[in-house]
Amino acid sequence: MADSSMAASTAGANPRRPLAGAGTSHWGEKLIKVFLALCAAFSVLVTTGIVLSLVFPTISFFGQIPLAEFLLGTTWAPAFAQASFGVLPIVVGTLIVVVTALAVSVPIGLASAIYLSEYASSRVRKVVKPALEVLEGIPTVAIGLFAFFFMRPLAEQLFPFFPWDTPFSIGIAGVAVGLLIVPLVASVSEDAMRSVPAGLREGAYALGASKMRVSMRVIFPAAISGIIAAVVLGTSRAIGETMVVLIAAGAGNPNLTFNWFGSAQTMTAYIGGTATGDISQGTVVYDTIFAVGALLFSMTLVMNIIATRLVRRFREVYE
Template sequence: MTASQRGSVSPEAGAEETPRRPLGAARPRHGEKVVKGFLALCAALSVGVTIAIVVSLLTPTIGFFREVSVVEFLTGTQWSPGFARGEFGVLPIVVGTLTVVVIALLVAIPIGLLSAIYLAEYAPRRVRAVIKPALEVLEGIPTVAIGLFGLFLLRPLAEQIFPFMNWRGDFSIGVAGVAVGLLIVPLIASVSEDAMRSVPGGLREGAYALGANKMRVSLRVVFPAAISGIVAAVVLAMSRAIGETMIVLLVAGAGNPNLSFDLARGAQTMTAYIGGTATGDIATGTTVYNTIFAVGSLLFLMTLVVNLFAIRLVRRFREVYE
């Protein structure tokens, strides 16, 4: 074999002699496994807590419906379980809850969405840096403070603005809805603004290139592109309004046991009934005691239906950008 032959090495031979490294990690990452296990534990904990809530509501609810028929509970128009001859028609407090939710959304959706459009499309960076944290601070105000604000300021102000309404007493279900609406405005504004700012800038630039002004770009390009996030914000706000307790307890009061749609009068909601009744003064195992869990189960079911509907709606209108 000549020297040139001894010195030449084929590429195939060199490739065979080079050791190959495995694609995986050189050594096991125990920390990563610990993090994965902790995340799985947190997810399982949330599922377990949900199941525990359902179980805790289910047993007293079954005991309640052994004493009261489901038809009477769902279709009755008088709610006075604490009286000697109790009435267990849940419609009055369901209507009170839905009244608060509808008024709150009528107040919060326009204000929240307009605030989100301003912050996402119009506000300078310095202005956004001030307003966005202020909205988040407003969202963190205790609900009892907003309830007192509604009782001592909004209620007299509403009586002065709308003197033709038949105002009775110090409580009003309509004012309670307005107060809850002010509570959820920051939630809608913050989540919607994040959704609008996540829309790719190329969509805006293309609209501007076609001659559209900022208003058209905001309403006809950015808003439709962020509709899934906006829907999610509205659903979160709706769930927050359904579960609100202190504001409606302070502003709407206990109300009358009959079915009523008078916004100038006090009325009771489902959460206000639970919060006002579950004080430890009722004997455990009685029918009145079990009404707390029956109302809680119905409230849980209503919230579940709203969230399932919202998930389908978000998936239908969701836009994915690369």
């Protein structure tokens, strides 16, 4: 049956161009498809590999330390003689950095995005946008040094009445991380605002809306999904940032502290500071870095899920 229909189609009006096709291009297509599928599968495999590499040492860790002690304990001193494995101090350190970084980067980033998208002339935009993107590429080591040698001493000179009890400050590290992610937040949300159809902008201007009103009431809500994506990317970057906090926030205090001005450790800084050459495999300390890594991974995952929900909830769909 299939044969006869094939024959009928090849015996069409133009015998030089059979509909059945010449085998080679068909195989070429298949090959390309397989190759592309493999590339796509590769990143999935790598992610799975990362998760698995975290899972086994983490399981080994929780074989020795109860989950409740890890999650609820308020002293983090895995390498001390009197070892203690309460992760809260470094979770709080991370949260201080993230909240501070967002408090700096979201207002500045969104304001820059609104300026670039709605106020700036195309000439200004052509200069500023690439400059922003270059800023995104500044090595974080440089920013860490800047925070430690410049921002922290300057802050103490300007505000001597705060409890600057060490040369390190988790808060200043957070501000530096915030500066680091301003370009990211600005650039991604500017793209979202620019992609709002020009018709919406014109419609609002034609009703006598001022620039500020068009930006805040029309462009901003229409671009909200992209803006949330920008903030989520910034948050992930702040959670994961290691070098700046390693340099500027110090080795911290084993006990839970909320002192914004003093030294504290973050989860990443703990991992970065501990995973050096002289750590021996199979010890509890070795396993802690994976347990902390797994916790970090879960926190980012939960945040991404919440963000996806938020985007769906607030999205204004045009067309």
